[in-house]
Amino acid sequence: MDLHVAIGGRGDRADRIYRQLRDAVLDGRLRRGERLPATRELAGRLQVSRATVSTAYERLTAEGYLAARVGAGTFVAYAAADPSPGPTRTQGAAQPSPAWRDLNDPLWVEPRPVAYDFSIGSPDPALFPLDAWRTSVAAELRGGTLRSASYGDPSGVERLREGIARHLGVARSVEAGPGDVLVTSGAQQAFDLLARVLLQPGDTVAVEDPGYPPVRQLFEMAGARVVPVPVDAYGLRVDLLPPARLVYVTPSHQFPLGGVLPLDRRVALLEWASRHDAVIIEDDYDSEYRFGARPLDPLQRLDADGRVVYVGTFSKTMLPALRLGFVVAPPALLAALRHAKRLTDWHNDTVTQRAMARLLDSGVFARHVRAATRVYEERHAVLVHEVGELLPDLELVPSAAGLHVAVLAPVAPVARQDASAGRFDGARVAERAAVAGVAVQPVSRFRRAEGADGVLLGFGGIRAAHIPDALRTLAEAIGRERVGDPAPPVR
Known part of the structure; x- marks a missing residue:
């Protein structure tokens, strides 16, 4: 245990060690059964005599806070009945910028037990292919994925990008190769990266209303002027779009109402983007689970000008906890997105990426x-x-x-x-x-x-x-x- 004890200043050092260890036991920072450093080791760290530490330990042992076991060491013997949450701290002088104050998350509801x-x-976790996932992760660990000390490619593991491109081509008719794919920490990081490389403060962004609040808030935090555009039973009202730098749309399954954007509106949206030199973010929300006819071709497939950025995620098909999403972007944006990914978190967890690639390659995911x-x-x-x-x-x-x-x-x-x-x-x-x-x-x-x-x-x-x-x-x-x-x- 890396135990911090402050003994600066004058006075009885053994008493200071005693009081700090006792307080740590009482407020639950040191829990019952935890092993304390040996007296010689702690004395060396604190640069005091071993007798000073021994005096503190003996006093704590006599009062029932510690217990010494011959040949094993000294352990916490007292269990705090109600561990303290820690000292009360002042709000502090450091404050977030005004845009980040008083935010709320409409999607987040405090979990309560309900019938x-x-x-x-959220998908059903009981449907998650746990055995296959465990096997895939174990195979990567045995194969030495973690033996490299170098950082990975910000774009993502190539084998996973190949699997994503192949899967999207078969399942959604998306035109992409592995070089067009960037792996992200879920769809939300994809939107964040796109905001970073596409928007400047004051740019206009059009979003669906009702729509996905985290995306709207993210664009607002980027300094954009966000304009809500009504939807109807078929999705976004393209005829009501204002001039904008960017439009965010969920054409395959409008969030939250569920409409499907018809072909004529998809064409109209692409024409609007061409007239206004705009970029379209196509969030293919929940496209994997369909209960009717084959879906329409995505906007990305219909795009001839390289204006559509396709965003997807494995959060519904696998689990949100894996934090695996992806962007399929036009070539002109890929270098900037790759740099933005490197500057934010460098790359996703390598083992998780490789394990997911195995499931895609083996057909388990499909x-x-x-x-x-x-x-x-x-x-x-x-x-x-x-x-x-x-x-x-x-x-x-x-x-x-x-x-x-x-x-x-x-x-x-x-x-x-x-x-x-x-x-x-x-x-x-x-x-x-x-x-x-x-x-x-x-x-x-x-x-x-x-x-x-x-x-x-x-x-x-x-x-x-x-x-x-x-x-x-x-x-x-x-x-x-x-x-x-x-x-x-x-x-």
Whole structure:
């Protein structure tokens, strides 16, 4: 143990050592069973006599804080009943810049134990191919991946980039070779790198509304002027786009409503980008899990000018904890993105990259996605059917992909919008549902402008058999909210 003890100044050094070790035991920094340095070793570190340290140890032993074991050493014998969180510290004079103050994360909800979890954005960890992953990681460790002391390629391990390019070409018709791919720590780092190399303070960025809040916030932190653009049942309203340097879009499965951008709008978006010399970030959100016909070709496939940057992630198909994402970028951007990656975190964990490459090469990943899709398709079908039966007053937004669906409340006619008693309040419904044991998120949390409210129902974390009971409980929460009683506190 590297134990720090301060003995500067005058006075009884043995007493100072005693008090600091005692305080460390009492506040839980030194825990029961931990071995302390030998008296000779600690005396050498502190540059005091061994007798000084022995005096402190003997006193602590006599009072029951330490215990000496012949031939083994000196150990902490006392267990703090309520370990202290540490000393109270002042806020401090150092403050973040104004843009970073008072931020919130609409996607982050404090985990609470619930009976039914309709949270969005997470796959079912029970479906993760743990045995195959463990075998793949072990093979890399045996193969000597960690024996190199050098840093890796910021673009990512070549074998993984080859696997990603091959997989995207087969599964999504993306035109890419390994040299077009940059491995990132999830999709969010991809957006951060793109903001760094594409934007200057004051540039205009168009985003979908409702849309993905972390992306919007990231562009705002980069100093951009972020303009929300409405979406409809088919996705982004391209006809409402303002002149901009950059547009962020989720054409395959609009987040959070689920619409699919039709071909005519995709073409119109590419034409808009050409007119305004803009870049398109195509977030192929949840494209791996589809329950209907083959998806339309991605924007990247239709792009003839090199204006589309394709972003994807393994967070839904594998696990978010792996922090594996990727960018497929036009050649003109790749050098800058590579430098940006090197300057932020240099490169992703090499063992994880190589292990993922093994799963792609062996076909394990493709088989896992097919098997998981069958499970999610069943849950999706049950959810769609039961929403129609149990939530008849809400409108389910059609969606043939992803791990969640949106249900919206009808928008009241203009003449009645002043009568708030009948309005659907998704935030209050979510609070009531949480008390009843159902986790949902309101659509309003993802909007900047006014629009239809509702709730999002994720099915990554709930079994098909539990969906009917979960929706009955949610329906009761919605019914109580419409009665108008005050919402109970969430515990």
